[in-house]
Amino acid sequence: MQVKELKENLFLVSFDPIFLGEVLNYNIVLLLNDKNEAMLIDTGFKRHFNQLKKYLDDKNITIIKVIITHFHRDHIGGLSKLNDVVKYGSKKADITLAPNFENKSFDIYKPTICIDDVLDIQFGNFDIHLSHNPGHSIDGLLVEIDNKFLVVGDDMIYTKDQEPMLPYCSNRDFEMHLKSIKRLKNEVIDKTVIPMHGQPESNIDYLQNDLDNRYKYLQWKVNNKDKQNKEFEIESGIRFVDYSRIKKQNKKEL
Numbered sequence: 001m002q003v004k005e006l007k008e009n010l011f012l013v014s015f016d017p018i019f020l021g022e023v024l025n026y027n028i029v030l031l032l033n034d035k036n037e038a039m040l041i042d043t044g045f046k047r048h049f050n051q052l053k054k055y056l057d058d059k060n061i062t063i064i065k066v067i068i069t070h071f072h073r074d075h076i077g078g079l080s081k082l083n084d085v086v087k088y089g090s091k092k093a094d095i096t097l098a099p100n101f102e103n104k105s106f107d108i109y110k111p112t113i114c115i116d117d118v119l120d121i122q123f124g125n126f127d128i129h130l131s132h133n134p135g136h137s138i139d140g141l142l143v144e145i146d147n148k149f150l151v152v153g154d155d156m157i158y159t160k161d162q163e164p165m166l167p168y169c170s171n172r173d174f175e176m177h178l179k180s181i182k183r184l185k186n187e188v189i190d191k192t193v194i195p196m197h198g199q200p201e202s203n204i205d206y207l208q209n210d211l212d213n214r215y216k217y218l219q220w221k222v223n224n225k226d227k228q229n230k231e232f233e234i235e236s237g238i239r240f241v242d243y244s245r246i247k248k249q250n251k252k253e254l
């Protein structure tokens, strides 16, 4: 686990890829106030959360709030250990959660404060703007911190070495993801983007070029639903690291 200070009281907590030779790291954003309290953005898998919890316990810091960018397994693993905290998440969280739990109860994972459109909150000295951004997942949230940092969930997804990974539409809705990418083209201007996989990035040329490539891929996918992804690479010359290989292994977790 690496803890990197991005700004006073704002940290990126990063975990190496779980599987030998794999490329996907996992991030949790940690915000502190001046009362030894913490707010998290996402929780990683349970094993990630456990490491962070121990780190915070050793410093006598209590987690009181959590924002979830979307309710995929690799982002919510810690919620089962966070009974009494405030949980911000999309009103659409159930759509993502339900298929993973079949007949079992998933109440512990549900948001206690549901975001329908937008919500402004404060934590410590931070002004935080939450907005619903269905794209990678139907329950996507964008988290803007002090108008300077933009937590993008998995709408922009990278390897630990900051290679762009293939856009992934968990709801098989490529047009929905196209809309989120179009929106991000404006949102990323003058911001440091924090992806939940990859590294923080503020180089606007890199970000805009990456978003353009994502847009091209998704547009191609809308028109070529049954084609293999590698055909996009051949046709366009744009290369992404393919997610599906890694996803199979992640399924074993949680």
Ligand SMILES: [Zn+2]
Binding pocket: 072, 074, 075, 154, 196, 197
């Ligand atoms: Zn993820």
